[in-house]
Amino acid sequence: MAADVYKQKNEDVPNGSLVPPDRQHAERSESPTPGLAQGTEPGAGQEGAMFVHAKSYEDLTGADNQDVIPRSPYQTEGAQDELTKMEEISKDFSELSTQLTGIALDLEEEIRQNEEDKLDLSPQASRRDSVLSGEEEEDVTMETWRMHQKHVFVLSEAGKPVYSRYGSEEALSSTMGVMMALVSFLEAEKNAIRSIHADGYKVVFVRRSPLVLVAVAKTRQSEQEIAQELLYIYYQIVSLLTWTQLNRIFQQKQNYDLRRLLAGSERITNNLIDLMARDPSFLMGAARCLPMPAGIRDAVSSCLQQAKAKSLVFAILLSKNQLVSLVRKKDQFLHPIDLHLLFNLISSSSSFREGEAWTPICLPKFNSSGFFHAHISYLEQNTDLCLVLISTDREDFFTVSDCKRKFQERLKKRGVYHALLEALHTPFYSASQVGIPELRHFIYKSKSSGLFTSPEIDVPYITEEEKERLLGLYQYLHSRAHNSSRPLHNIYYTGPNENLLAWVTSAFELYVCFSPLGTKATALTAVNKLMKWIRKEEDQLFILSPQTY
Amino acid sequence: MTQRRVQNMEVTTCLDAHSSKDSYVFKIVLLGSSSVGKSSLAYRYVKKDFRDSLPTVGCSFFTQTLRLDNSTIKLEIWDTAGQEKYHSVCHLYYRGANAAILVYDITKKESLEKAKVWLRELEKEFLQDEIIIVLVGNKVDLSPEREVTLQEAEDFANTKSMLYMETSAKTNHQVTELFTALAHELLKQRQQKEKSLHATHRKKSSIDLQESTFNSIKCCQK
Numbered sequence: 001m002a003a004d005v006y007k008q009k010n011e012d013v014p015n016g017s018l019v020p021p022d023r024q025h026a027e028r029s030e031s032p033t034p035g036l037a038q039g040t041e042p043g044a045g046q047e048g049a050m051f052v053h054a055k056s057y058e059d060l061t062g063a064d065n066q067d068v069i070p071r072s073p074y075q076t077e078g079a080q081d082e083l084t085k086m087e088e089i090s091k092d093f094s095e096l097s098t099q100l101t102g103i104a105l106d107l108e109e110e111i112r113q114n115e116e117d118k119l120d121l122s123p124q125a126s127r128r129d130s131v132l133s134g135e136e137e138e139d140v141t142m143e144t145w146r147m148h149q150k151h152v153f154v155l156s157e158a159g160k161p162v163y164s165r166y167g168s169e170e171a172l173s174s175t176m177g178v179m180m181a182l183v184s185f186l187e188a189e190k191n192a193i194r195s196i197h198a199d200g201y202k203v204v205f206v207r208r209s210p211l212v213l214v215a216v217a218k219t220r221q222s223e224q225e226i227a228q229e230l231l232y233i234y235y236q237i238v239s240l241l242t243w244t245q246l247n248r249i250f251q252q253k254q255n256y257d258l259r260r261l262l263a264g265s266e267r268i269t270n271n272l273i274d275l276m277a278r279d280p281s282f283l284m285g286a287a288r289c290l291p292m293p294a295g296i297r298d299a300v301s302s303c304l305q306q307a308k309a310k311s312l313v314f315a316i317l318l319s320k321n322q323l324v325s326l327v328r329k330k331d332q333f334l335h336p337i338d339l340h341l342l343f344n345l346i347s348s349s350s351s352f353r354e355g356e357a358w359t360p361i362c363l364p365k366f367n368s369s370g371f372f373h374a375h376i377s378y379l380e381q382n383t384d385l386c387l388v389l390i391s392t393d394r395e396d397f398f399t400v401s402d403c404k405r406k407f408q409e410r411l412k413k414r415g416v417y418h419a420l421l422e423a424l425h426t427p428f429y430s431a432s433q434v435g436i437p438e439l440r441h442f443i444y445k446s447k448s449s450g451l452f453t454s455p456e457i458d459v460p461y462i463t464e465e466e467k468e469r470l471l472g473l474y475q476y477l478h479s480r481a482h483n484s485s486r487p488l489h490n491i492y493y494t495g496p497n498e499n500l501l502a503w504v505t506s507a508f509e510l511y512v513c514f515s516p517l518g519t520k521a522t523a524l525t526a527v528n529k530l531m532k533w534i535r536k537e538e539d540q541l542f543i544l545s546p547q548t549y
Numbered sequence: 550m551t552q553r554r555v556q557n558m559e560v561t562t563c564l565d566a567h568s569s570k571d572s573y574v575f576k577i578v579l580l581g582s583s584s585v586g587k588s589s590l591a592y593r594y595v596k597k598d599f600r601d602s603l604p605t606v607g608c609s610f611f612t613q614t615l616r617l618d619n620s621t622i623k624l625e626i627w628d629t630a631g632q633e634k635y636h637s638v639c640h641l642y643y644r645g646a647n648a649a650i651l652v653y654d655i656t657k658k659e660s661l662e663k664a665k666v667w668l669r670e671l672e673k674e675f676l677q678d679e680i681i682i683v684l685v686g687n688k689v690d691l692s693p694e695r696e697v698t699l700q701e702a703e704d705f706a707n708t709k710s711m712l713y714m715e716t717s718a719k720t721n722h723q724v725t726e727l728f729t730a731l732a733h734e735l736l737k738q739r740q741q742k743e744k745s746l747h748a749t750h751r752k753k754s755s756i757d758l759q760e761s762t763f764n765s766i767k768c769c770q771k
């Protein structure tokens with residue numbers, strides 16, 4: 001079984017693997033290498049994944065709903081003026097790429113050579129010091145970062161306002177004329193991303209019939225990233241109404257005022273936008289795993305698995321947007337986007353701390369036409385442990401509520417509850433535990449498990465601005481690594497405040513932040529050491545044995 | 550919930566059996582437009598506290614057990630978000646309810662109008678003696694901004710055979726009293742129903758609210 005998966009996955013590795021075939025058979029090898037196939041990287045689950053496989057930006061390039069033509073955002077053709085716009089955009093992009101091409105270090109090769117002790121680092125380094133300089137990129141420095149602004153508007157195709165981030169009606173009415181003109185400009189294309197660059201702003205449009213989503217952003221996010229955020233907002237709205245209902249409404253009445261139906265949920269969308277600027281989960285398209293001893297996690301998972309009911313599809317235990325355990329019905333996979341929407345919902349209202357909530361919710365990536373019913377409650381009022389039980393049956397409140405009770409009883413009876421609470425006291429580890437002096441922070445995502453791990457953001461990133469700036473840097477590297485026209489697998493960035501490294505393979509993604517004192521050579525050695533450390537700690541950092549009903 | 554109804558029936562049928570003779574479960578729903586203080590009332594009553602912001606998503610469920618006249622009463626309190634998008638699922642929440650608390654905000658006239666809409670919904674769903682309805686004007690601590698007079702609400706409650714009270718979840722005014730009185734009322738009604746079940750061919754019980762515990766607090770009954 002494992003061999004089968006392995007074989008199948010192996011075909012996905014682009015340009016073949018750098019690792020000789022005989023070494024590929026060593027599953028969970030001691031020293032992870034660049035050529036690791038998906039499913040064998042640190043953090044890969046032993047019994048398959050919990051999540052649907054999600055590629056970065058896949059929703060932007062693929063068709064989302066039935067009536068839509070799949071189209072790559074950068075390949076749109078159409079009316080002449082649109083073409084000009086797109087040319088503008090791609091010109092913009094190619095300029096950006098020229099700036100960056102020099103820095104595409106062949107890190108993979110260097111690391112491999114490094115392992116084989118063949119790399120003479122000093123001449124290599126001097127020959128390739130065309131690294132990206134932070135000075136040129138003022139966009140990611142503190143000054144501009146503080147000024148960062150992003151407006152988000154959602155309107156119906158008839159031009160009626162649905163949502164505006166900064167709420168005020170005036171803001172809406174003053175922009176509405178422009179929006180209307182732009183909407184008609186978009187008319188020709190369904191489901192395409194468009195963007196306009198002006199005056200240091202990017203205006204990005206995403207059309208998902210019957211809605212049009214617009215962001216006016218001063219951030220240096222790529223339009224792919226901004227469009228991805230808009231899609232999240234679209235999914236957020238769908239999760240409240242279902243896609244089916246949303247469409248039915250506008251079929252019946254084209255100029256329906258959707259704000260009536262969404263009243264009271266603006267705060268959920270506001271929270272989502274704020275969260276996306278803070279939490280790398282959205283960028284990674286993965287769930288952050290709360291580190292804890294594997295034995296405790298496994299015991300918790302099995303308690304959760306045993307408290308089952310017929311209508312239960314997913315049981316999710318989380319703490320502050322970090323995943324503790326997830327049990328799913330056999331053959332049912334959750335999509336990371338749906339999980340993020342759940343996390344956002346929970347973090348957007350303190351009311352879940354009181355009583356037990358029972359709410360209809362659509363998981364748009366799972367099934368955009370129907371409601372699940374979510375039982376949401378905290379295990380105890382003063383912990384951050386929140387349990388979400390997703391049921392197919394709205395009548396099943398008491399049955400599902402009983403599952404929670406059984407789960408808690410079992411936890412206590414098996415004596416794991418205390419240990420679980422203990423583990424929550426240290427929800428993060430420190431980057432210093434890795435033992436690399438110049439290492440400040442990193443994000444490591446295992447692609448096959450859809451999980452990522454990341455230490456606490458520590459000094460010098462103390463203020464919220466600093467934290468967002470660091471995330472902004474990761475965002476930047478991520479967008480470079482996933483640029484659909486020119487993806488880069490390895491990036492080394494040097495800046496005045498820190499050096500960063502990105503390494504994206506078919507099996508994992510790694511983004512590392514080093515102190516500015518380090519060199520590229522030390523960074524390469526460090527990455528190697530870091531990967532070994534992650535492998536060593538993987539049973540704590542990840543959920544290696546997920547359970548099913 | 551189907552299961553629950555069976556359980557509820559068990560309670561009723563067991564009433565003759567000595568063991569659970571004195572324990573009852575009642576389902577109470579809180580209804581009204583958003584921001585009138587439904588969640589705050591539930592929170593105040595169950596957690597004895599007030600929080601400034603508790604935006605409800607979907608529906609919240611609380612339980613509170615109390616002892617009254619040698620009986621143990623478990624109140625199952627359903628608090629709804631009261632948003633339009635949840636209307637389709639709302640009837641589920643009040644199905645099988647023994648009592649409804651219709652909340653409005655005394656500083657917002659339209660919230661009383663909204664309560665009237667909710668009442669019509671309830672009247673569609675329930676027969677008169679199937680459910681006890683209390684009209685509650687919340688936020689009396691803001692009485693300088695009052696838009697609904699006591700008299701107006703009282704008159705309305707009278708015409709619709711509802712009980713009526715004014716509360717403040719914030720200052721803890723009449724909140725416990727509200728739930729306790731409701732529990733009394735429910736208990737009395739239940740016991741009367743039992744009696745009328747036993748008493749052969751007596752005319753269908755109608756609760757005499759004039760004598761009810763509510764009366765002593767603030768009761769309006771035609």
Ligand SMILES: Nc1nc2c(ncn2[C@@H]2O[C@H](COP(=O)(O)OP(=O)(O)O)[C@@H](O)[C@H]2O)c(=O)[nH]1
Pocket residue numbers: 581582583584585586587588589590600601602603604605630687688689690691716717718719720
């Ligand atoms: N002054 C005052 N404010 C209240 C009172 N009860 C609730 N609130 C406030 O009114 C707002 C809405 O309350 P909430 O309980 O969420 O209303 P719900 O939507 O009906 O559940 C919140 O900001 C509460 O703090 C009260 O008795 N007095």
Ligand SMILES: [Mg+2]
Pocket residue numbers: 584587588589603604605628629630
């Ligand atoms: Mg509420």
